[in-house]
Amino acid sequence: NAGVTQTPKFQVLKTGQSMTLQCAQDMNHNSMYWYRQDPGMGLRLIYYSASEGTTDKGEVPNGYNVSRLNKREFSLRLESAAPSQTSVYFCASSGKPWDRGGNTIYFGEGSWLTVV
């Protein structure tokens, strides 16, 4: 049981390049999320997916796209990377709020992205 797995762990991009962050969870969770973490800014929600087939914008969606490929996988794409997107990205998942422990959000290990 690996929990939430995301790749790559580290990436350096040039301005204007594109890339996709991959995320998978093996906990049969309905909800998945992408957060970014910047110094002094906490964790900000980029996009979320409440269930397979649905995605919605969070607090800071500009410059990103997502795909909920199936129940397990939720990817984040940067179409044209900018230095302002230098950050640590966390994928996360959670179960149904009414299930025991369903409120808990489980995070992946993080992806350190630098855009130069």
Next chain:
Amino acid sequence: GENVEQHPSTLSVQEGDSAVIKCTYSDSASNYFPWYKQELGKRPQLIIDIRSNVGEKKDQRIAVTLNKTAKHFSLHITETQPEDSAVYFCAARGYGGSQGNLIFGKGTKLSVKP
């Protein structure tokens, strides 16, 4: 939407002392308030949470209190140890739709000096 304010941003205590971190939230409909601990270079992990129908919850050396009227909640760590050094995040979640997502505070860096 929900807004969560967290104070202080940094906190330094002597080993054995208590530490208190406070958060306020704006949406009176929020009903779930977790606390996450993030060690340097690691992922955030849930340490304790509380629902809006409970005023206080304890788990060994940590406790969380909730004041719904004032819309604030606090994390209390007693008998602090060096391994408690980390960044702590509070969060609040409303009910349903986009309001059902967690909104995080900006974090408190706790340093416990031996």
